[in-house]
Structure formats: C-alpha cells, structure tokens
Amino acid sequence: MELSKKTDLIINGVSTAGGGVYEKVKIDGIGTVEGNLTSSTLDANGITKIKGDLQTGALDGDGILKIFGNLSAGKTLMDGQMSVKGNYRADHLTLNGILNISGNCEIESFEVEGAFEIKGLLNAGRMNVKLQGRGKAHEIGVESMQVRRASRSVWSKLWQWMLPKFTPELQAETIEGDDIDLEFTEARVVRGNRIIIGKGCNIELVEYRTELKAHPSAKIGREVKVGG
C-alpha cells in the first residue's frame, strides 16, 4: 500500500461508513462505522457506533458512543455514555456520564464523574472518581486513588433521572494500590500501603503496610498490618 496523505471522514446526519485509516474523523448526528477505525483524532457528537476496534490519538465525544471491539486512545474526553465491548487502553480519560467496559481497562489517569462498570480489571496510575451513580469494577489496581460522592449540584436531579437508581457507591471485589482513599465503598479486600477508609464504607478485609485511617462509621471486618 502506498503511503499517501490520509483523508478525513466526516459524517453529518444519519450515515454509515466503512472502517479504515483516516486523519480526522468527525461525526455529527447518527454515525455507524462498519469495521475497524484508525484515526489521529475522533470527534463524535450524537450517537456513534463503531462495529470494530477503534484506535485514535485523541477522542472527544458528546452523546452516546459504542465501540464493539477494543478501544485504544491517547486521550479521551467524553460527556455522555461510552461503552466498550472489548478492552480499553489509554493515557488519559476524563468522563462525565456513564462508562461501561466489558473487558479490562488500562489507563494512566482515570477521572470519572458519574457512574461506571468495568467487568474486568481496572488498572490505573491515578484514579479520581466522583460518584453520582454506582461505580463497579471486578478488580482495581492503582498507584493512587480517591473516591468521593459527587456534591449535589443543579445537575444531580437530571442525573438521578438518567442514571439507574443505584445509590452512589463503589463496588469491587478487590482494590489494591499504594495510596487508597475511599468513601462509600463496598469491597471484599482492600490492600495497600496508605489506606483511608472514609464514611459509608463496608470492607471485609483491609491489609495495610504503613498506615490505616478509618472513619468511625466505616465498617471493617478485619484489619491486618503486613510487612515491616
């Protein structure tokens, strides 16, 4: 294949495109891509479906974005709902809304306000979550993380209406990391170096290395100090 200058893909209105390699992809309206898509940037407004893998340098989405394969992106900025059927790998994610990932998620910086569900492992460098609905992951492994309930803003009424009626809390089987700061979290095991268990937490087992701070109202089944 000769190396020619890559073209742009632009969809306005309702349309379907094949996959391929593009420079810029811009979708306004309802766009479907019937295959793997590779691009430098992807800007999606409205309802976008990618029926394959998506690989892009920068992803900016507003509305609903569905990816049927794996997603690999440098930077992701998303407002609305994003779902990935495969694995998700990225440098940075900022999301307001709902995130659904059926596979694993590997990411350097994970900033989510809203709700999320990750069926596999969430592996993040920095994780910052403000929950307005339920956050769920099978396993979480991080360098540092902070979980908070979002403050009730003007938007929260709208969110409450849009989101499934789950109380805003984080659920995970295991959470492991160096610096862990939790609120409103239900987990079987939390293991780490410095751990803060804040209000509304219910943890069966906490294993910590240097320090553990627990809010008086937090429920902790068993706490163990490990290592030196």
Added chain:
Amino acid sequence: MERDLISKKDLLDEKGISYGQLYRWKRKQLIPEEWFIRKSTFTGQETFFPKDLMLARIDKIMNMKDDLSLDELADKLSPLLPDYEMRKIDIHKRNIVSQVVLERFTPEDADSVVYTFERLLYLYVVDKLLQAGEMSLEEGERLLHLMREHFPKFEGKPCDLVFIRKMGVSSFALLSVPAEMYYESGVKLIARLPMAECIEQLKGKLV
C-alpha cells in the same frame, strides 16, 4: 507438569515492591498478561505468577529501571528474539549447548560459523530435553526440524513446545498460548516448554 507458582502477596513481600509498582509495570507491558494466573483459594480469588519467571523478571526490571525509562525497558524485555550472535567455538567454550548436540546436529559447520540467536535457541531447546533424559537423539533431529520450519511463524508471539509419546511413538507440536490441551488416554505428556522461558534462559546465559 505443574509449575511453581508464587502468590502476589508473597512476591511483593519477597521483592519489597508495592502494588502500585506491579500494576504500573503491567500497564507498561513489562509483565506479560499470561503470567497473571487467577486461582480460587479459601480467601477468594487470588493472583499467582510463575515463580522463577516472575522473580527473574522483577530483578531485571529493578536493576535496569534506574538507567532506562520504562518504555525503553519494555522494548528490551519484549519476547522478540534479540540480536545475539555467537560463533560455534564460543558456544562450545561457554558450554551453552553441550558438545554432543553440536557434534550430532552441526557436524558440517566449521568452528568459526556464526549462529543466529534463533538457531542457537533451537539447539538449546534440543539440548535441554536431551539433558533431561526425556528424548533420544533421533527425536532431537525431528524436533530441530519442527522448530526450523514452524517456530518463525509465531513471529515472537508466545508459544509452547509440547512433546508427547504414545506406545513408544513420539511427536512434537508448537502451540500458541494460552491454550489448553487434552489428550486421549495412553498419551503421555513428556514435556511442555514455554518458549518464552527458554528464550529468557538462553538470553541469561549469553550476557
């Protein structure tokens, strides 16, 4: 062949690393996904690693991470065959492959012939199985043939060598991992070698 496993907790204690570091190395693909083995224990699901491979890998990362960035390190550790080349005489001198194997399988090559890493790897695998007393020289010949013909097709993707025997008739196969294999009754699995492990071992011998 059940391999020696180490739990995540024991590994961290033994090497003095933190969860954050481990996850970070995984993200940077310094530790392959296949090494994360999930098993149910009485405390629920735990993660285990192949012990010898993992300990060696962690040592390597800890030794090199001061000089190299993690991305550079990832290139170094990729399972693709490195450009090590060696003359036949040096292979013998440094006892990387035994004299018997060299004599039997490379009689036509002069001492100064340079072997590529791939070729060396094939001989190393043959030598390994011979030394373990699991394989005859004739079978070694066939193994070498298989490796030459099919190993390059994996293009550096992880694969296992499987060696089985039934009623005295032996056969070899290469399969990509992770894969599960079930045999009919009467088949004896003599060896299953992860090639990535062999490559690591050989690399360790060369440097």
